[in-house]
Amino acid sequence: MNEKETIISTFTRAIDSSCLKKAVFSKPQDKSIVRSVARIFAKKGGESFVQLETFTSDNKALHKNLSITEAPEYLAELALSQYSQTNIVAMSGECEIKISKKGKIFISDKIVYSDKAEISDHNRTKNYILASAPGHEKFLELLGICSSDGKIIDKKQSKFRQINRFIELLDDVYDHLPSDKELLVCDLCCGKSYLTFAVYYYLTEIKKRSIKMYGVDLKRDVIEYCSSVAQKLGCTDLTFICDDISNFDRGTPDLVISLHACDIATDIVLGYAINHGARVVLSTPCCHHEMMKQLDCDPLSFISRYSMLKQKLCDAATDSLRCLMLSAHGYSVEALELIDPDDTPKNLLIRAILDPKMTDDRKAKHINEYKSAASFLGVDPFLANIVNKEK
Numbered sequence: 001m002n003e004k005e006t007i008i009s010t011f012t013r014a015i016d017s018s019c020l021k022k023a024v025f026s027k028p029q030d031k032s033i034v035r036s037v038a039r040i041f042a043k044k045g046g047e048s049f050v051q052l053e054t055f056t057s058d059n060k061a062l063h064k065n066l067s068i069t070e071a072p073e074y075l076a077e078l079a080l081s082q083y084s085q086t087n088i089v090a091m092s093g094e095c096e097i098k099i100s101k102k103g104k105i106f107i108s109d110k111i112v113y114s115d116k117a118e119i120s121d122h123n124r125t126k127n128y129i130l131a132s133a134p135g136h137e138k139f140l141e142l143l144g145i146c147s148s149d150g151k152i153i154d155k156k157q158s159k160f161r162q163i164n165r166f167i168e169l170l171d172d173v174y175d176h177l178p179s180d181k182e183l184l185v186c187d188l189c190c191g192k193s194y195l196t197f198a199v200y201y202y203l204t205e206i207k208k209r210s211i212k213m214y215g216v217d218l219k220r221d222v223i224e225y226c227s228s229v230a231q232k233l234g235c236t237d238l239t240f241i242c243d244d245i246s247n248f249d250r251g252t253p254d255l256v257i258s259l260h261a262c263d264i265a266t267d268i269v270l271g272y273a274i275n276h277g278a279r280v281v282l283s284t285p286c287c288h289h290e291m292m293k294q295l296d297c298d299p300l301s302f303i304s305r306y307s308m309l310k311q312k313l314c315d316a317a318t319d320s321l322r323c324l325m326l327s328a329h330g331y332s333v334e335a336l337e338l339i340d341p342d343d344t345p346k347n348l349l350i351r352a353i354l355d356p357k358m359t360d361d362r363k364a365k366h367i368n369e370y371k372s373a374a375s376f377l378g379v380d381p382f383l384a385n386i387v388n389k390e391k
């Protein structure tokens with residue numbers, strides 16, 4: 001078997017045994033392309049096909065659908081002629097194909113062909129929670145996520161997936177919100193407010209709740225735009241405020257949400273939630289700069305001497321300390337993956353639910369754990385300085 005036949009056979013086996021998760025084609029020869037990703041999908045009637053999604057450097061995503069029979073040869077040819085690296089990722093193990101500058105092909109196949117992969121439903125958009133909210137197309141269109149015929153615009157696909165996933169993660173904990181009152185909800189650092197409107201429609205149209213909702217951001221033009229969209233949609237109980245979120249104070253929120261609030265803005269969000277005893281908090285951090293300047297920990301210098309690894313360490317340590325601080329204030333906390341890391345590397349979601357039964361002893365244990373971790377790292381995070389110390 002030559003290399004091409006070996007690769008065709010690998011794709012065939014991975015697809016036929018349903019263990020293909022995805023194939024990622026990277027290091028393209030054509031610099032106008034970033035990468036391609038192939039995945040198996042199922043059509044409504046049950047028939048499967050392979051979809052190849054190619055991301056271009058001008059932020060477009062192009063799609064090509066291949067039948068199960070034609071896919072192995074097409075993908076093998078793609079791997080050999082257009083990319084220097086291809087990873088065929090299976091449920092268990094992966095096959096890596098690398099092509100050197102001199103054209104030598106290296107294939108390392110560690111796939112275990114036994115497990116079954118789940119075939120994604122190509123019509124998943126129809127099952128998105130948001131899709132069942134009457135009127136959702138209108139706000140998606142006004143915010144530029146879908147066209148007037150209701151189709152999601154290619155370069156907004158990942159944003160659409162992101163907000164839908166966020167709603168799913170909110171839906172999981174919806175029952176922790178009070179059921180007998182108007183809900184007070186805020187989206188801090190709302191930006192263009194895709195998420196704000198999505199949560200608004202989820203709560204008002206799907207859950208049929210009466211709410212008062214605020215979106216807050218520093219950008220005046222964006223806030224003016226969001227206010228005009230809210231007006232066009234007749235969302236009278238949704239108010240956009242142009243201000244620093246540190247000035248925001250509308251009492252005890254039931255739900256605090258935040259998607260990609262920059263650096264310590266995430267701490268301001270969490271501090272607000274903690275200090276006001278918000279019932280449910282969903283926050284996806286963004287960039288992490290604070291700890292990069294503070295970290296002072298000799299035992300970890302074997303990591304921090306490499307700036308890229310230091311950043312990963314600081315990202316993880318910052319978010320873990322945030323989780324601990326929430327726990328120390330009576331929250332039951334989870335650190336979840338928001339979305340496929342292929343979409344964005346900033347894909348951690350901190351989900352916290354106020355647990356009224358958490359004992360003071362348990363909170364004290366968390367705060368002690370927090371203090372010893374911060375002292376070990378030699379850091380004094382912003383969040384620790386803005387939360388109510390007596391709690």
Ligand SMILES: C[S@@+](CC[C@H](N)C(=O)[O-])C[C@H]1O[C@@H](n2cnc3c(N)ncnc32)[C@H](O)[C@@H]1O
Pocket residue numbers: 188189190191192193194195216217218219243244245246258259260261262265286
């Ligand atoms: C990365 S964007 C995310 C926007 C939106 N949540 C989204 O996911 O599309 C971060 C936003 O945070 C806002 N921001 C950062 N610090 C802020 C602060 N202290 N007060 C209010 N807004 C802030 C910025 O203006 C920006 O719109």
